[in-house]
Amino acid sequence: MNKKMRFTLTMLIGTVLVLSLTMCKKSDAQAAAENDGALKQVNLKMIAPGTPQVDQALVNASISEYLADELNVNFEFEQIDWAGWQDRNNLIIASGEEVDVLFTAPWSGYETNAAKGAFLDVAEMLPEYAPGIANSNYNWTLVAGKVGDKLYGIPTYQMMAQQRGFLVNKALLDKYDMEFDESKVYSPEDFEPYLKVIKENEPNIIPLYTLHSKLLSFTDPWERQGPLEVTSIDATGDEAVYQNIYKSDMYIKNMKIARDWFEKGYVNADIATTREDPINMLAAGNCFAIVFQTNPPARASQEKMCGKELAGFHLMPAFMATSLIQGAMFSIPRTSKNPERALMFLDKMHTDKKLVNMLVYGLEDRHFVKVSDNAIKAAPGIDPDKPSYYNLQWMFGNQALLYTYGDEDPEAPSLLDKFNQDAIKSPALGFTYDSSAMRNEIAALSNVAAEFDPVISAGVVDVYKEGTYDTFLAKLEAAGIDRLLEDQNKQLNEWLSQQ
Numbered sequence: 421m422n423k424k425m426r427f428t429l430t431m432l433i434g435t436v437l438v439l440s441l442t443m444c445k446k447s448d449a450q451a452a453a454e455n456d457g458a459l460k461q462v463n464l465k466m467i468a469p470g471t472p473q474v475d476q477a478l479v480n481a482s483i484s485e486y487l488a489d490e491l492n493v494n495f496e497f498e499q500i501d502w503a504g505w506q507d508r509n510n511l512i513i514a515s516g517e518e519v520d521v522l523f524t525a526p527w528s529g530y531e532t533n534a535a536k537g538a539f540l541d542v543a544e545m546l547p548e549y550a551p552g553i554a555n556s557n558y559n560w561t562l563v564a565g566k567v568g569d570k571l572y573g574i575p576t577y578q579m580m581a582q583q584r585g586f587l588v589n590k591a592l593l594d595k596y597d598m599e600f601d602e603s604k605v606y607s608p609e610d611f612e613p614y615l616k617v618i619k620e621n622e623p624n625i626i627p628l629y630t631l632h633s634k635l636l637s638f639t640d641p642w643e644r645q646g647p648l649e650v651t652s653i654d655a656t657g658d659e660a661v662y663q664n665i666y667k668s669d670m671y672i673k674n675m676k677i678a679r680d681w682f683e684k685g686y687v688n689a690d691i692a693t694t695r696e697d698p699i700n701m702l703a704a705g706n707c708f709a710i711v712f713q714t715n716p717p718a719r720a721s722q723e724k725m726c727g728k729e730l731a732g733f734h735l736m737p738a739f740m741a742t743s744l745i746q747g748a749m750f751s752i753p754r755t756s757k758n759p760e761r762a763l764m765f766l767d768k769m770h771t772d773k774k775l776v777n778m779l780v781y782g783l784e785d786r787h788f789v790k791v792s793d794n795a796i797k798a799a800p801g802i803d804p805d806k807p808s809y810y811n812l813q814w815m816f817g818n819q820a821l822l823y824t825y826g827d828e829d830p831e832a833p834s835l836l837d838k839f840n841q842d843a844i845k846s847p848a849l850g851f852t853y854d855s856s857a858m859r860n861e862i863a864a865l866s867n868v869a870a871e872f873d874p875v876i877s878a879g880v881v882d883v884y885k886e887g888t889y890d891t892f893l894a895k896l897e898a899a900g901i902d903r904l905l906e907d908q909n910k911q912l913n914e915w916l917s918q919q
Contacts, residue, residue, distance in 0.1 A: 468523035552771035563850030564745035573749035581843030629707035632878035636674035678879030769817035782809030861900035
């Protein structure tokens with residue numbers, strides 16, 4: 421064989437190899453198009469926290485059947501009880517367990533796991549495999565799922581904005597003719613006269629029952645990102661800049677109010693140590709008010725839990741921050757053998773009304789029955805207060821597609837969308853801090869905050885007389901808070917310059 425023939429043969433073999441590799445890399449969508457829409461069946465496993473449902477296997481099989489023509493997946497949804505979620509989630513990441521769709525959030529290690537390379541970047545895959553998400557009217561929320569320019573998490577479209585304040589027992593408001601205007605933004609000082617009335621007239625009722633972490637610091641509009649809460653951004657401010665929370669005017673004002681309320685007996689005496697869920701105290705009639713989100717859907721859920729009509733006192737306008745959008749997301753782990761199909765499933769979860777309602781409410785006629793096109797109630801023989809299959813609404817896909825259940829407001833889906841769209845947007849919306857270079861400082865600062873903030877926020881010490889506040893600030897400085905702020909604002913400014 422002469423050199424020319426050998427060269428030609430070599431070129432032909434190379435061409436065949438290139439074509440073969442190209443065919444092997446064909447997407448699910450391309451393969452389906454070339455085979456009359458038929459996709460090879462694959463297993464698709466989704467894992468999330470929540471109360472395991474008795475009929476989960478039945479619902480999984482029904483979802484597999486429903487998706488057979490379009491996705492052709494053998495669907496398995498496994499829920500991990502809340503008490504064991506963090507351990508199981510950590511094990512999934514550490515062991516490389518094969519999972520296709522995994523729940524994630526900042527409080528569940530999202531940024532850390534993304535930095536470890538545990539999740540796939542789906543930015544380039546999105547237009548082809550999830551066009552419904554890519555072209556949705558809330559596609560702007562995808563910026564919150566990014567770390568740098570890589571998209572590791574798909575946010576669930578839920579109540580992403582927050583409006584915080586006090587929820588109160590309306591019967592006690594009416595009993596003492598205490599008038600209020602829910603449409604206004606109140607300050608803690610505005611709310612104090614209501615606590616005074618209860619303190620003076622109801623000796624067996626605690627005016628305000630709360631945890632130290634939820635007294636007044638919860639009612640400030642901080643953009644809390646990642647595992648750290650000693651620095652943050654004011655989500656309702658005009659300037660995107662990280663601050664030392666504990667030196668802010670808001671914190672100083674609130675710690676003085678907390679001390680004053682503690683001394684006057686307006687809050688529970690065990691505020692610094694209690695672990696009791698305040699809603700239980702409200703349900704039992706042992707308190708007048710709790711600290712919580714005050715938007716209508718949140719209040720409605722609390723009313724249902726405690727069996728009382730509640731009124732809401734807003735301490736701030738509704739606002740939206742990156743960490744709030746990140747509160748419920750799904751990622752595709754790097755261990756997934758079928759990432760394209762997993763992303764197609766996520767797209768269906770955001771666009772297919774029947775699918776997302778099956779995930780949340782189960783099966784029609786077995787777990788629920790329809791009362792209209794968009795409203796359902798418990799199936800006959802099922803206690804509506806104890807549904808036999810009922811998952812958390814805020815966790816899955818597009819909450820605006822969900823049916824309303826029982827006595828829920830039929831306008832809830834449209835109210836949700838309006839509430840999100842009208843909320844004040846953080847000046848740093850979409851930015852996620854990469855804390856990898858500051859982990860030692862973060863650990864040290866977190867320890868300092870854990871030592872001082874509970875007693876300060878609870879108001880159980882006179883911070884000026886005992887020197888507690890000055891000692892707190894000094895220890896934060898020694899632990900490296902200035903270095904952290906410098907790194908955070910450097911990253912933030914770099915991100916802002918690219919927007």
